[in-house]
Structure formats: structure tokens, C-alpha cells
Amino acid sequence: MMMLMESLNGGRGGYGGGRPSYMRNLTVAVIVIMCWRLFLASKALGPFRMASMVDSDATTNSYGNIQNSNAAALLGTAGLGGSVSGATANRFRGDPVRIYVETRRFGKKGSSQSDGSLPVNAPPSLKEEPLYQKCHKWAVVTTIYNPSDSVKLVGNDLNDWCMVVVADTKTPDDYMQEAGWSTGEGGEDTTRKVQFLSVSAQNEISKMIPFVKLMPFQSFARKNIGYLYAIWMGATAIFDFDDDNLVRGENNKTTKGGGILGTELLADFTNETKSLVMVRHVSIAMDFNDRAFNPLHMMGATIADAWPRGMPLSLINSKSARGQRGPLVLKEVQQSNVAIIQSVCDHDPDVDAIFRLNHQQPFSFESSKAKAMTLEVPSQLYSPYNAQATLHFHIAFWGLYLPMTVNGRVSDIWRSYIVQRLLRELDTQAHVLYSPPIVESPSRNAHDNLGDLAAEQHLYLRTEALLEVLDNWQPITDKGGTDSLQARIEDLWIHLYERQFVEVEDVQAVQDWVAALEQSGYVFPAVKDHSLVIDPSTGGVKDRQECARRRLANWEEPRPTFMNGSNFGALTFEHSSNISVARLLTEYEVDNPFPHSVDLVVRAAATKGPWELATMIESVQLYWPKCAGRVLVVLDIGDEEFAHENIPSWIDVMYSKFDFGMPGRLGTQLFNMYSDQQGRSEYVAVIDTDTTLITPVTPDLVFNMEKIDEAGNAPPYILAETTYQKGMWSKGDQWMFKGDSNDWTFMVTLPTLWPRAMFPQYRAGVEAIHNNEFETTDLWQHFRATRKAGWMSMSQFCLLGNWMVKHWTDAPFDLRNETDIPPMRYGCHLPYYRGLSFGPGGKKDPDSFQRTGRNLMLDGLCELFCHETPHQAGSPPAVGLPKWKSCAEKCPNPTKKYKDVYFKYDRKVYGTPEQRLQVEANHFEPFKRALDSVFRRAKQISTVKL
Numbered sequence: 001m002m003m004l005m006e007s008l009n010g011g012r013g014g015y016g017g018g019r020p021s022y023m024r025n026l027t028v029a030v031i032v033i034m035c036w037r038l039f040l041a042s043k044a045l046g047p048f049r050m051a052s053m054v055d056s057d058a059t060t061n062s063y064g065n066i067q068n069s070n071a072a073a074l075l076g077t078a079g080l081g082g083s084v085s086g087a088t089a090n091r092f093r094g095d096p097v098r099i100y101v102e103t104r105r106f107g108k109k110g111s112s113q114s115d116g117s118l119p120v121n122a123p124p125s126l127k128e129e130p131l132y133q134k135c136h137k138w139a140v141v142t143t144i145y146n147p148s149d150s151v152k153l154v155g156n157d158l159n160d161w162c163m164v165v166v167a168d169t170k171t172p173d174d175y176m177q178e179a180g181w182s183t184g185e186g187g188e189d190t191t192r193k194v195q196f197l198s199v200s201a202q203n204e205i206s207k208m209i210p211f212v213k214l215m216p217f218q219s220f221a222r223k224n225i226g227y228l229y230a231i232w233m234g235a236t237a238i239f240d241f242d243d244d245n246l247v248r249g250e251n252n253k254t255t256k257g258g259g260i261l262g263t264e265l266l267a268d269f270t271n272e273t274k275s276l277v278m279v280r281h282v283s284i285a286m287d288f289n290d291r292a293f294n295p296l297h298m299m300g301a302t303i304a305d306a307w308p309r310g311m312p313l314s315l316i317n318s319k320s321a322r323g324q325r326g327p328l329v330l331k332e333v334q335q336s337n338v339a340i341i342q343s344v345c346d347h348d349p350d351v352d353a354i355f356r357l358n359h360q361q362p363f364s365f366e367s368s369k370a371k372a373m374t375l376e377v378p379s380q381l382y383s384p385y386n387a388q389a390t391l392h393f394h395i396a397f398w399g400l401y402l403p404m405t406v407n408g409r410v411s412d413i414w415r416s417y418i419v420q421r422l423l424r425e426l427d428t429q430a431h432v433l434y435s436p437p438i439v440e441s442p443s444r445n446a447h448d449n450l451g452d453l454a455a456e457q458h459l460y461l462r463t464e465a466l467l468e469v470l471d472n473w474q475p476i477t478d479k480g481g482t483d484s485l486q487a488r489i490e491d492l493w494i495h496l497y498e499r500q501f502v503e504v505e506d507v508q509a510v511q512d513w514v515a516a517l518e519q520s521g522y523v524f525p526a527v528k529d530h531s532l533v534i535d536p537s538t539g540g541v542k543d544r545q546e547c548a549r550r551r552l553a554n555w556e557e558p559r560p561t562f563m564n565g566s567n568f569g570a571l572t573f574e575h576s577s578n579i580s581v582a583r584l585l586t587e588y589e590v591d592n593p594f595p596h597s598v599d600l601v602v603r604a605a606a607t608k609g610p611w612e613l614a615t616m617i618e619s620v621q622l623y624w625p626k627c628a629g630r631v632l633v634v635l636d637i638g639d640e641e642f643a644h645e646n647i648p649s650w651i652d653v654m655y656s657k658f659d660f661g662m663p664g665r666l667g668t669q670l671f672n673m674y675s676d677q678q679g680r681s682e683y684v685a686v687i688d689t690d691t692t693l694i695t696p697v698t699p700d701l702v703f704n705m706e707k708i709d710e711a712g713n714a715p716p717y718i719l720a721e722t723t724y725q726k727g728m729w730s731k732g733d734q735w736m737f738k739g740d741s742n743d744w745t746f747m748v749t750l751p752t753l754w755p756r757a758m759f760p761q762y763r764a765g766v767e768a769i770h771n772n773e774f775e776t777t778d779l780w781q782h783f784r785a786t787r788k789a790g791w792m793s794m795s796q797f798c799l800l801g802n803w804m805v806k807h808w809t810d811a812p813f814d815l816r817n818e819t820d821i822p823p824m825r826y827g828c829h830l831p832y833y834r835g836l837s838f839g840p841g842g843k844k845d846p847d848s849f850q851r852t853g854r855n856l857m858l859d860g861l862c863e864l865f866c867h868e869t870p871h872q873a874g875s876p877p878a879v880g881l882p883k884w885k886s887c888a889e890k891c892p893n894p895t896k897k898y899k900d901v902y903f904k905y906d907r908k909v910y911g912t913p914e915q916r917l918q919v920e921a922n923h924f925e926p927f928k929r930a931l932d933s934v935f936r937r938a939k940q941i942s943t944v945k946l
């Protein structure tokens with residue numbers, strides 16, 4: 001019975017692992033012969049061998065196993081002891097060693113449609129198949145054994161799923177009867193919605209579809225026929241599973257009680273009325289430079305250092321490859337952009353032989369409803385997924401092809417890496433997710449660990465090289481209109497053939513696979529034009545300029561925020577303005593991009609005080625540059641509705657819940673300590689919710705542009721102050737740094753700006769001082785305790801700033817003592833601004849907050865359009881700038897009332913009047929002059945009304 005549970009496709013046992021001993025002996029024999037051949041070949045030809053030679057050398061054996069073909073090359077270059085060169089072996093690097101000489105079928109020379117290679121006979125209309133249109137969800141399995149519990153369970157219990165079972169030569173003929181299912185003429189049970197594809201049925205299909213003919217018998221690769229069949233039958237979701245993985249369902253007695261059931265997860269992931277999925281987001285910090293991500297830790301594996309089969313060996317001990325510590329962050333993704341979902345497997349998960357040899361089994365994953373979460377693999381990293389319990393969706397069906405010239409325990413993993421690379425070619429986002437356990441593997445197969453080890457050798461020795469080759473691959477792109485995903489798929493497989501990862505049979509099969517998908521009517525997703533891809537965060541000033549141009553071309557006006565039908569923000573202005581300040585700022589950005597990228601990050605709770613967030617979001621729409629980097633709002637789980645209604649599409653939204661047992665303000669503070677983790681820009685601007693921007697944020701306000709160097713680097717202003725609230729925050733600083741603090745106050749002006757690379761250093765620095773992990777309760781319980789005594793003892797901004805002043809040396813910054821030389825403030829706290837009307841009793845009531853916010857934002861507009869800033873002697877005022885028609889009405893004596901908003905904190909006004917005028921002029925004059933030319937360009941904006 002145990003033997004019967006073994007599977008075909010890269011599973012435990014089957015063709016992959018449990019090869020009979022005569023096979024291993026055969027392999028050894030082949031290896032010896034091949035070594036000798038390589039030795040001769042290398043003498044005769046050097047390392048470069050032409051394709052034709054390799055083909056004739058290839059001993060592709062019909063078992064599709066390790067074998068093949070280039071056992072010689074494997075041993076010669078991977079150094080499994082077969083190297084002729086002596087004790088030190090060379091690592092396999094995936095260097096090009098041969099050329100693909102056949103004609104490309106999807107490349108520049110034209111698409112498959114025109115090369116005449118498609119069969120003349122179209123396949124029979126599958127619409128006449130009894131199961132056509134019975135369901136859109138297809139489970140695919142291949143087997144050589146009698147029906148397993150797993151297969152029976154899918155056929156009997158998953159009502160809205162169809163299943164195709166692909167037989168191989170050894171599969172029992174009475175498979176369907178064994179399972180208790182009836183058989184129609186075509187081998188189907190229409191009640192169970194199961195299709196059994198017998199060998200003879202497959203032979204029939206192969207007459208019409210060349211791809212099918214290429215699939216070797218007695219190989220896991222026959223599963224490819226099942227995928228093709230499901231696609232042909234109009235599948236929208238394909239469950240690629242293994243016949244010893246049981247779906248965790250209510251009816252199954254082995255399923256331990258509690259937790260999310262696999263059946264629930266399957267229903268949820270394939271729910272077609274759902275458009276958004278909430279997934280856990282993995283933060284990519286600066287120090288996360290590994291190519292691959294190991295998801296098992298974040299999936300709650302009960303063995304902390306577990307890794308999945310296929311994880312590059314060099315990373316199995318890497319803590320950073322298991323994701324960061326820090327707060328839980330989630331994001332919503334479009335269901336239609338989900339490409340693949342890999343289920344983890346309880347009890348006997350899919351791990352490699354090295355893991356099995358030195359770890360206790362079994363182990364399981366988090367499945368409790370409260371904690372189990374679907375996790376997104378970061379799109380710039382790779383995580384292995386297998387063919388044992390994986391869901392594939394329409395945008396990624398082309399990626400189902402399992403290569404046949406690598407071992408069965410290698411095939412599905414390499415498929416996953418190749419597909420993840422190709423997903424980056426799509427024009428749309430495409431997500432690879434890890435899901436809580438849909439399946440469990442209750443049977444404990446006796447593993448032949450050494451057999452598995454041998455079968456997995458390419459995984460161990462070539463995966464690093466594969467990932468590097470994949471990352472470095474640049475697809476052919478043909479502007480002639482024939483560039484397509486099909487062409488890029490073909491190109492990548494040829495690239496891998498030329499580097500000896502796969503053999504030419506896989507290239508041919510992929511070509512026929514792609515042709516068969518085209519024939520089935522499958523519509524390949526559109527590909528990205530790489531020349532058009534820009535990234536304001538990592539791409540430099542040119543990308544930020546181009547970003548601004550594109551924003552103008554697809555202009556999106558700021559919009560007021562609403563809740564419960566009434567405006568909660570400040571942007572109504574009660575006025576309809578014909579001038580778009582936001583647009584003007586974006587025009588300005590084209591010529592005046594930020595010298596360094598800056599992400600703006602806010603952690604907020606929308607439902608607790610929506611007026612605060614609403615006002616802030618409006619001011620960001622109005623005054624924050626659109627292409628400085630990324631704008632990211634992190635809300636509470638539960639704030640989704642607010643976000644959908646009020647946050648414009650160019651602002652990214654994520655969700656979090658306050659973990660570490662610290663709700664509210666302390667949770668926010670802790671979160672801000674991880675502000676580096678959500679984006680990629682050089683700087684992170686951190687802002688509080690009860691804050692508003694008060695003037696267009698131009699580079700001169702954020703960076704000291706007078707100190708810009710030839711390379712375009714300008715130091716950021718780090719604004720601090722020494723008298724305001726003196727002593728108030730020092731307790732926290734003293735405690736955190738064990739007395740080593742400056743007692744400067746850093747949050748008098750918001751947003752605060754920090755180098756992204758400083759955050760990990762800061763966290764590591766605090767850990768060193770306390771000899772404790774940063775987020776352990778030890779550190780933070782202190783603040784919980786002090787919170788009871790009065791939360792004022794801690795400010796994340798003061799902690800970061802005081803640490804920065806002492807320890808940050810990687811890049812220059814311009815520390816400004818505001819008391820001394822006032823910089824112009826572009827954002828400030830609203831409720832603390834007691835100089836303005838603050839409602840009865842100074843309470844945070846929405847009305848007074850809105851009024852305050854509006855006044856400040858309006859003041860920014862008045863300053864911009866109505867107020868003649870004093871000029872330096874001899875510098876002409878901006879002449880062409882039109883005035884608001886109703887300046888006198890809307891901005892009566894505009895700068896008198898709020899005049900010192902840019903220089904004021906609480907009641908104290910910083911700097912001398914002369915200094916302040918100078919600083920104001922430095923900001924407004926160039927901006928106004930630039931706007932002047934914008935106005936001249938855009939003649940249509942001739943009158944400006946408020």
C-alpha cells in the first residue's frame with residue numbers, strides 16, 4: 001500500500017525519487033561512460049560543442065530521469081567527483097556551451113501561425129466532450145498506481161471541480177472501476193466529473209496534437225497532457241496535485257480538527273465573484289540581497305529553519321531569506337492577477353533529502369483561522385513551488401509545462417523558477433502566493449533518502465546558477481510587432497538549453513506546447529516593453545522626470561475625500577478652482593525632479609479619526625510631488641472600504657494590525673521604525689496622520705540644493721530643534737540608548753526624512769545596546785509601562801534622529817537647527833497648532849480640524865498666487881503669473897493671518913524676519929518663475945479663478 005501511494009511527478013517516490021536499484025546502477029554505468037566521453041571531447045573540441053554533436057551524444061532515455069543526456073557535462077562541470085581535473089571541482093555556472101541551431105518558431109522570423117508547422121487536422125471539437133462546460137475548475141493528476149485516497153477524495157468530495165487523470169503505460173486499465181466510478185465511452189464519469197485519459201486515448205489525441213506525441217511514456221512529463229486537456233476544456237483554474245496529498249476536507253477523518261480546511265481555501269481562491277485578495281506582504285529591506293525567498297518560516301512551519309525542496313542550498317541557513325522580523329503587513333491584489341498559489345503541506349511536507357537526513361519529521365504549518373495567511377512571494381525574488389498541490393490561474397497557464405529532460409524531483413521546481421522569471425515579462429502584475437495547508441500528507445512513505453539525494457543533485461548543484469542565469473536573461477524583443485510572450489518563452493528555453501540546464505527535447509516540446517495552447521484558443525497575456533519601464537524609486541532623476549510626464553498625460557485630479565456621504569477633508573474649498581495646483585506642481589517636477597528618491601509613508605487608522613487621514617490625503621494629493629518615489633498609506637485591517645473610496649490609485653495602500661501587543665500610538669511608533677521595509681527609494685519621509693502639507697513640496701524644501709554636487713547628490717535637510725518641549729522626550733531616548741542621547745527634538749516639522757539604509761543600522765544598533773531583539777517585548781514593554789505614566793516619554797522621530805546624529809556616516813546630511821537658521825516648513829501637525837481655531841476646549845473635533853486644515857492649505861494657495869513675496873533687490877517679480885480672480889475676496893490680506901505658518905511651532909516663531917523672508921523667497925521665486933513659463937505654455941489656463 002505504501003508503494004502504491006507513491007507519485008509520479010516530482011513527488012516522494014514515483015519516477016523521481018524511488019527509482020529501483022537497477023536504475024541507479026544503470027545511472028552509475030552511464031556516468032562512468034559519459035565521464036570518459038567528456039574527457040575525450042574536451043581534448044578534441046574544447047568546451048564549446050555544437051548542438052548537433054550534443055544531440056547525438058544525448059542519451060535521452062525514455063524514463064526521462066537524471067540520466068540524461070548530459071550526465072557527462074554535469075559531472076564534468078558540477079564536480080560530483082567525476083571531474084578529470086583533480087581535487088578541486090568547478091562549480092556549475094551555466095555558461096553558454098552550445099548553440100541552438102534550429103529555426104525559432106515564435107521569434108523574429110514570424111509567429112507560429114505562419115510557419116506551417118501546425119497540424120492540418122484541427123483536433124476534434126472538445127465542445128462535444130461530455131465534460132465540456134461542466135466546470136471551469138480542473139484538477140490534474142497522473143499516476144501509475146491504483147486510485148489513491150487523494151484522487152478519490154478529489155473525485156468524490158470536490159463537487160465543483162472536474163478532474164483529469166492521465167494514465168501511463170503501467171496504470172491499471174480498470175482504474176475507474178477501482179475508484180468506484182463509471183466509465184463512459186471516452187473514459188469519463190460525468191457524475192463524478194472525472195476524465196480518465198487512457199494510453200490509447202492519449203495516442204488518439206497525439207495524432208492531432210504533435211505536442212502529445214513528444215511526451216515520453218513512463219515519465220512524470222505525461223502530466224503535461226493533462227494540463228493541456230484542462231486548458232482545452234476551458235479551465236479558469238487548474239489544481240496540479242499529487243496522488244498522495246490529501247485535500248484537508250471535513251469528510252476526511254485524518255484531518256485534524258480546527259483550522260482552515262483545504263476545501264475552504266480552494267473555494268476561496270477560485271471564487272469568481274471576488275475581485276480582490278488580501279495577501280501578506282514580505283518586506284524587502286536594503287540588506288535583503290538574496291535571490292530566493294524561503295516562505296516556510298512565515299507560513300508558520302513548526303520547524304523554524306525548514307526550507308522547501310528546491311531552495312538554493314546556499315540560502316537554507318540564511319535568516320534574511322526567511323523574510324524580516326517586524327510588523328505584519330498585508331496588501332490587496334487583484335484576483336485576476338494571481339498566477340500561482342502553492343499550498344504548504346501538513347505532516348510530511350515537500351522537503352529535500354538533505355533536510356530529511358538531518359531533521360525530525362513530521363512538521364506542519366499555521367492553519368488557525370486567526371493566524372494562517374496567504375503570503376506573496378516578492379516579485380523580484382524566487383520561491384520554489386512544486387507539482388504536488390499548486391493552483392494555476394489563467395494568466396499563467398502557459399507556465400504549466402513540466403520539463404522532461406531533467407529529473408522528476410528537479411522538473412517541477414525548475415519549472416517554477418522559469419515561470420517566475422517569465423512572469424516578470426508580463427505587462428501586468430502577476431503574483432505567486434503561498435497558501436496555508438490545502439493538503440496534508442498523512443502517509444509516511446519510507447523515503448529512500450540517498451536515492452532522493454542522487455535524484456536531486458541538479459537541484460543542489462545547479463539551482464544557484466539557474467537563478468543567476470534567469471536574472472541575467474534579457475529577452476529578445478522585436479519591435480516589428482511579432483514580439484510576444486510566446487517568443488519570450490521560446491527564447492528563454494533556448495537560452496537554458498544553450499547553458500545545459502535542459503536538453504533540446506524540452507525546447508522542441510515547449511515549442512509544440514505553445515503551439516498547442518494557441519491552437520486551443522488560449523490567449524497569451526501581453527508582454528511588457530522593457531524600454532518603457534520606469535521606476536521613480538530606483539531609476540534616478542530621468543525616471544522621475546519621465547514619470548511626471550506620464551502623469552500629466554494621464555492626469556488624475558485630486559479629489560475630496562468622503563465618508564458617509566459628507567466631505568471629511570479640506571479639499572472642497574467651497575470653491576471650484578480652474579487651476580489645478582497639483583497639475584502645476586507636476587509640470588514643475590518635469591524640470592525639477594527630486595535629486596534622490598523619497599517614499600512618503602504614513603501609518604494610520606482610518607476609522608478612528610477619518611477627518612485626520614482625509615485631510616492629510618488631500619494635502620498629499622495637492623502638494624506632494626507625484627514622482628518623488630512611492631506614497632504608501634498603511635491602514636488597519638478593516639479600513640479597506642475607506643481606502644477603496646478615498647485613496648486615489650497612485651497612492652499605494654497596505655494594511656497592518658498592531659502586533660507586539662501594542663495598539664494605537666505605540667504600535668504606530670513601532671511600525672515607523674520599520675518604515676524602510678515597504679519601498680525601495682533612497683529616503684523615507686515619515687508623516688503622522690494628524691498632519692497636513694501646506695505648500696507645494698519642491699526639491700529645495702527637502703534637500704539642500706545649494707550643496708548639490710556634480711554627480712547630482714544633494715544632502716537632505718534633517719530638521720531639529722533644541723528648545724521646544726525640552727526634556728519631554730528625553731526619558732525615552734535615555735532609556736533606549738542607555739544614556740547616550742542628544743536630546744534634540746526631531747518632529748517639529750513633518751514629514752521627517754530618513755535615509756532608508758539607516759533603519760536596519762538603527763535597529764541593529766539598539767539590539768547591540770540592549771543585547772536583545774529589537775521588537776521583543778523586553779524593549780517595548782518598557783514603553784507600554786511608561787505609557788501608563790504618560791506616553792510622552794517616547795518619540796520614534798527623536799530616537800531615530802538622535803541616533804542618526806551620532807552614528808549615521810554613510811551619506812552626508814544637513815542637520816538644521818531650526819531655532820538657529822529656520823528652514824521653510826512644508827508640513828505640520830494640525831491639532832497642535834493652537835495659534836489657529838481649534839474648536840471648543842481645544843478638542844480634536846472634526847469641524848475645527850477641517851477648518852484648520854483648509855485654512856492652512858488655502859494659505860499655501862494664497863501664498864502661491866496672491867502674495868507678492870519680497871524680492872531680493874534686482875530680482876524681478878514673476879510677471880506673467882495670473883492672479884486668482886478673487887484673491888481679494890478669498891485671500892484677504894492673505895499672509896497676515898497665517899504668515900508665520902512656515903516658521904512657527906506652537907507659539908514660537910523661529911528666525912529673524914529677514915531670514916524668514918529670504919527663505920520664503922528662495923522657495924517661492926523659482927517656483928513662481930517656473931509656473932510663469934508653464935502658464936505661458938498652457939495658454940488655455942489664462943484666467944485663474946478660485
Ligand SMILES: *[C@@H]1O[C@H](CO)[C@@H](O)[C@H](O)[C@H]1NC(C)=O
Nearest residue numbers: 149153246251252253254442
Ligand atoms: C481520508 O483519508 C484517509 C487516510 O488516507 C482515508 O482512509 C479515507 O478514506 C479518506 N476519507 C475520504 C472520505 O476520502
Ligand SMILES: *[C@@H]1O[C@H](CO)[C@@H](O)[C@H](O)[C@H]1NC(C)=O
Nearest residue numbers: 267268270271272273274275
Ligand atoms: C465569493 O466571494 C463573495 C464576495 O467576496 C462572497 O460574498 C461569497 O460568499 C463568496 N462565495 C464563496 C462560495 O465563498
Ligand SMILES: *[C@@H]1O[C@H](CO)[C@@H](O)[C@H](O)[C@H]1NC(C)=O
Nearest residue numbers: 563564565568607609610611
Ligand atoms: C458613518 O456611519 C456609520 C453608520 O451610521 C457610523 O457608525 C459611523 O460612525 C459613521 N462614520 C463617521 C466617520 O461619521
Ligand SMILES: *[C@@H]1O[C@H](CO)[C@@H](O)[C@H](O)[C@H]1NC(C)=O
Nearest residue numbers: 576577578940941942943945
Ligand atoms: C472654470 O470652472 C467653471 C466651474 O467649474 C467651469 O464652468 C468653467 O468651464 C471653467 N473654465 C475653464 C476655462 O475651464
Ligand SMILES: *[C@@H]1O[C@H](CO)[C@@H](O)[C@H](O)[C@H]1NC(C)=O
Nearest residue numbers: 721722744817818819820821
Ligand atoms: C540651536 O540654535 C539655538 C539658537 O541659536 C541655540 O541656542 C542652540 O544651542 C542650538 N542648538 C544646538 C544643539 O546647537
